[in-house]
Amino acid sequence: MNLKSIAYRLAITLALLIAAFVIGYLFRTLGLPETNIVIVYLLTVLLTARFSHGYVFGFLASLFSAFAFNFFFTEPYFSLAINTPSYIITFIIMTIAALITSALTTHANRNAIKAREKEAETKALYTLTNRLTEAADISDIAGIATGAISEMMNCKAECLCFDRQGKPEPAEDLRAGYNIGAEFHDWPVHGREATLGIIRIPKDAVKTMNESQTRMLRAVIESIALAMDRFRSAEQQQKFNEDIAQERYRGNLLRAISHDLRTPLAGMMGTAEMLLNMTDKDDQRYPLMEGMHKDANWLHSLVENILSLTRLQDGKLALYKQEEAAEEVVGAAIRYISRRWPEYEISVNVPEELLLVPMDAKLIGQVLINLLDNAVKHTAPQDEINVSVAKDTDNNCAVFSVRDRGEGIADCDLPNIFQVFYTSRAKHADAQLGIGLGLAICEAAVKAHGGSIRAINPADGPGAEITFTIPLEVTNHESI
Amino acid sequence: MNQYNAYVLVVEDDKQIRNFICYSLDAEGFKHIAASSGQGALSVLIAEPVDLMLLDLGLPDFDGMELIRKVRQWSEMPIIVVSARDQDKEKAAALDLGADDYLTKPFSATELLARIRVALRHSARQNSGYRMQNVLQVGELQIDLDKRLIYVEGEETHVTPMEYNLLALFFKNIGKVLTTKQILKEIWGVGHGSDTQALRALMAGLRRKIEKNPAKPRYILTEIGVGYRLVDE
Structure with a gap:
């Protein structure tokens, strides 16, 4: 007084x-x-x-x-x-x-x-919030905030905003009258994840602040933090949406191209086979045609894999889930591989009791074929390849496992083998084996079933083992 | 009918694939005629004595199903459908409508010819006295339709009446793909249209009696997403 x-x-x-x-x-x-x-x-x-x-x-x-x-x-x-x-x-x-x-x-x-006083505070805060809602960007928010604080405290307040990395962003309010020697009191603006900025108020103004002004200042800073947070998450959401749209566009493009490549490739494969049949095996031209046939075959697999993968990743491939006998799916996959690689003997263990697993049989069949295909490529014909199915009662899931006694997976590849277009770094340049999609498709398909997949090199000997699980009970989450 | 005298209609719109098929048929001594559209196929079917039709389901002008339905109105000729990998539903539907077998693109000439031979053999049996035969055999698996008995490697093997019915159904359609729907209808009757689990269980039981390893069946093969087939050796 x-x-x-x-x-x-x-x-x-x-x-x-x-x-x-x-x-x-x-x-x-x-x-x-x-x-x-x-x-x-x-x-x-x-x-x-x-x-x-x-x-x-x-x-x-x-x-x-x-x-x-x-x-x-x-x-x-x-x-x-x-x-x-x-x-x-x-x-x-x-x-x-x-x-x-x-x-x-x-x-x-x-x-x-x-x-x-309370009424005035509330009114002021309400006005401030209203204005903050209309703010166009972060610096606009800072401007409104400093304006409101300056008016309230009867001083020159400043606001320093931090960007996403926590570095100061140049703000307009710091342009003039910034006296290095002056003493300030800093009030941090805390967001949900990080400190969003600092409100800087001259020490003199802070000294004469009474209780209600302090309270008001806190409330104003809180409003600012909320506004900045909201603005940032809106920004992030927009970026996320843009990314998704772009990803989808890319997927659609890839799919459209793959789809159109499929028919001519099938034609090329047939024609190459036809030529092969017309040619004598001792003919010089035979290996040339054979190469053509093999390449067309490889391209065709690639195209089919791209189609499967883009559909899976997009969630566009509707899973056609039914209770299927695990032994039938495994049996069909082994038959397919045995037809392509007759020189390999694949052993199989299934439970004596019929194991019914809710799955898209076609898709899981493809997973098994991809895994077996991989095993065959890395294993000599005389070495063992084994497929086994077991029921894991504890986790209520079916466990499928493809094991080979081949060269195994290089340690540097283990964490990456399920990545799209990942082909082994440990490979020689001339080994054009991996399509780089087969295992990615496996992972996507297993995940679509709510299961998990992992690869290890078993400790008890050479080779690799890839194990995946399929839940036996369809949860609500999956059926959506 | 000698299968090498068979007259094959190839309905395929892609020129390269059509050429490849026709060449393969030529090499094997089959007579053949090609059509690139559904309409063309119909004209051929009306005018020519076709013994077997190879039908691509992805025709530009005509629904393949419609063609199968039309043909089945007057003919029991074997129909083999050709489809892309992502046309499983069409495949099963075509078989339900009465197609005999299917091929998934891309297929090899060997595969194609093998399927054609099986289909022709099946059709020939239907027309001859195969049905009159009482004892049928595939590999080491034998069925006596009169006595309702099954022999594996010469040993009589006990099966339940349902299992016997199932195996008998396969023997009557040897080499042919039977869809899950068709089997359910034959074994359980029309009322039990969709109980595929019961069929899986019945099949598992039968396989444990006739196969050495039920996960590597020698006789009854699983056609994933479609049905089953008894091999025709």
Whole structure:
């Protein structure tokens, strides 16, 4: 409280007391009873408490009123002495009444002021939030924020925004009047994931801040953090959507091309085979045609794989799930491979009891074919290749496993073999074996079934083992 | 009918594949005629004594199913459908409509000719007295239709009546792909249209009796997504 306001309040108190004396004197001249004068003084105390903002002046006014009444309006006049003892009771009651009146009024007064402050705060915050919603970008938000804070604190506030990497972004508000030597108080703006920026307020303004201003400042900073967070996540969402659209476009393009390549490739394969059949095996041209046939075959597999993979990754391939006998799917895959590679003997273990697994048989059949194909390519014909199926009762899933005693998987390849277009780094350049999609398709297909796939080099000997699981119970999540 | 006198209609719109098929047929001594559209195929079927039709399901002008349905109205000739890998549903539907077998592109000449031979043999049997035969045999597997008995490697093997019915159905359609739907209808009757699990269980039981390793069947092969087939050796 400064001197000026004290003087102001003192003046009000004095003026009211003088007014009370004048009215009281008038009443006495007119011969009205003293009770009226008591009431006038009570009114004076009430008004003093109302207008002087504080307990002190109300209290002083109460005491002074009691004395003034005694001094001016009770016999003997202009003396603190009293003739009638009943006046003592009047004084005491008057003093108590005056004190209580003063206290209550002051209290009510303070509450009213607080309510007004709150309302103003709420209104200011509401306006700020509204404006923040309309902000076009982060620097706009910062501008609105500093504007609001500066206005509220009556100072020059600044805002420093951080970008996604946590580095300061040049903000307009730091352009002018930035005095290195000046002392500032920094308030961090915390977002959900990181600190989004700093609000910088001159030390002088911070020193004179009262409680309500501090509270308000906190609320404003919180609004800013929310606005920035919202803006950033909206930005991220948009980028994500764009990425997805681009990915989809790429997938569609790849699919369209693959689809159109398929028929001519089938024709080329047939024609090459036809030529092969027309040619004598000793003919020089035979190996040339054979190469042509093999390449066309390879291209065709690639095209088919691309089609399968893009469909799987897009979620466009609707799984046609049915309870299928695991042994039938395994048997069909082995038959397919045995037809292509008759020199390989593939052993198989299935449970004695029929194991029904909810799956898209065609797709899981393709997974097994891809895995076996891979095994055959990395294993000599005399070495063992084994397929096994077992029921894992603990995890309620079927476990399929393709194991070979071939060269195994290089350690550097193990973490990557399910990646699209990954072909072994450990391979020789002339070994054009991997299409780089077969295992990626396996992973996508198994994942589409809610299962998992992994590759290891077994500890008990050479070779590789790839194991995948298919849940036996279709959960709600999958059936969507 | 000697199968090498058979007259084959090739319905295929892609020129290269058509050429390849026709060449393969030529090399094997089959007489053949080609059509590049469904309409063309119909004209040929009406005018010529075709013994077997090789039909690509992806015709530009005509639904392959419609063609099969039309042909089946007047002829029992073997129909082999040719489809792309992602046309499984069409494949099964074509077999349900009465097609005898299917080939998935790309196929080799060997595969094609083998399928044609099987289909012609099956058709020849239907027309001759094959059905009158009481004892049928595939490899080491024998069925006596009169006594309702099954022999594996000469040993009588006990099977349940349902298993016997199933195996008998396959022997009657030896070499031919039977769709799950067709088998269900034959064994359980029309009412049990979609209980494929029961069929899988029945098949598993039968295989454990007639096959050495049920996961590497020698006799009844699984055609994934379509049905089963008893090999014709």
